[in-house]
Amino acid sequence: MNPLLIKEKLQQFFIEDIGEGDLTTEAIFSNEEGVAIILAKDDGIMAGRSIIELGYEVIDKKVEVNVFIQDGQSFNKGEQIAVIKGPVKSLLTGERVVLNVVQRMSGIATTTFKAVKALNDPTIRICDTRKTTPGLRMFEKYAVRCGGGFNHRKSLDHAVMIKENHIAASGGIEKAVQKVKQQVGHMVNVEVETTNEEEVIEAVRARADVIMFDNCPPEEIKRLSQLVPDSIVTEASGGINLNTISSFKGCGVNYISLGFLTHSVQSVDLSMLLRKGKQS
Numbered sequence: 001m002n003p004l005l006i007k008e009k010l011q012q013f014f015i016e017d018i019g020e021g022d023l024t025t026e027a028i029f030s031n032e033e034g035v036a037i038i039l040a041k042d043d044g045i046m047a048g049r050s051i052i053e054l055g056y057e058v059i060d061k062k063v064e065v066n067v068f069i070q071d072g073q074s075f076n077k078g079e080q081i082a083v084i085k086g087p088v089k090s091l092l093t094g095e096r097v098v099l100n101v102v103q104r105m106s107g108i109a110t111t112t113f114k115a116v117k118a119l120n121d122p123t124i125r126i127c128d129t130r131k132t133t134p135g136l137r138m139f140e141k142y143a144v145r146c147g148g149g150f151n152h153r154k155s156l157d158h159a160v161m162i163k164e165n166h167i168a169a170s171g172g173i174e175k176a177v178q179k180v181k182q183q184v185g186h187m188v189n190v191e192v193e194t195t196n197e198e199e200v201i202e203a204v205r206a207r208a209d210v211i212m213f214d215n216c217p218p219e220e221i222k223r224l225s226q227l228v229p230d231s232i233v234t235e236a237s238g239g240i241n242l243n244t245i246s247s248f249k250g251c252g253v254n255y256i257s258l259g260f261l262t263h264s265v266q267s268v269d270l271s272m273l274l275r276k277g278k279q280s
Helices: 003-018 023-028 049-059 088-119 137-146 164-170 173-183 197-205 218-225
Strands: 032-040 064-067 080-087 125-127 160-162 190-194 210-214 233-237 255-257 270-274
Touching: 003 049, 003 088, 003 137, 023 088, 032 088, 049 064, 049 080, 049 088, 080 088, 088 125, 088 137, 088 270, 160 173, 164 173, 164 190, 173 190, 173 197, 190 197, 197 210, 210 218
Parallel strands: 125 255, 160 190, 190 210, 210 233, 233 255
Antiparallel strands: 032 080, 032 270, 064 080
């Protein structure tokens, strides 16, 4: 992630949280120095090392941060994630925003790791969707990569994805693809969402770059995949969760996209404990 973009986002988050000032911390402390430890209260996969480092740089450049776990590495309940030293007021004022973002990112990385492990098929890549939290997409998609997954399109201008409503409103897959290819450049991939054999055949005939099998069971995907030439990338999506993903092993697609990686993930529980400060 671009450090400049990270800082810009974190500044917005801090402005929202701090407002005109931290009334509690500013009333109690003056020049005390302290040491804070971020502890894991769950097992998980780390994502967001730079959030801790750059977050406190935004709050106060005098704060020293030492993060022990690299992004993508596992950690255990009770393990130290980071040690942060500096003015107590700065440590406490930055605490909630930093923890909120890192907890969510690590929850996404952990869930992605579980999905990859449950599928247990190196021929299929697990990827995310655009079902992200507004304002957090950059962080959430990075977290998916930390968990061993891959990113689908990052935004509406990243690639063409012709879905059910586009097809219905434009009069069919071939018409939709034709209109798109008249408008976009040759560097832009075109994906088509399909739900049955007729639509798959039409998408192949339209020369789509990617064909998605939407809400299809594994056996149906295996059958439909035989209709798609190797030059076209295939994807499965819809109705797949951690309990069912193992049944898609060997189904023949290149990608499985999972909305739940970001839209309903449980954050990893982290806490920050402050040691007694010392008057400076």
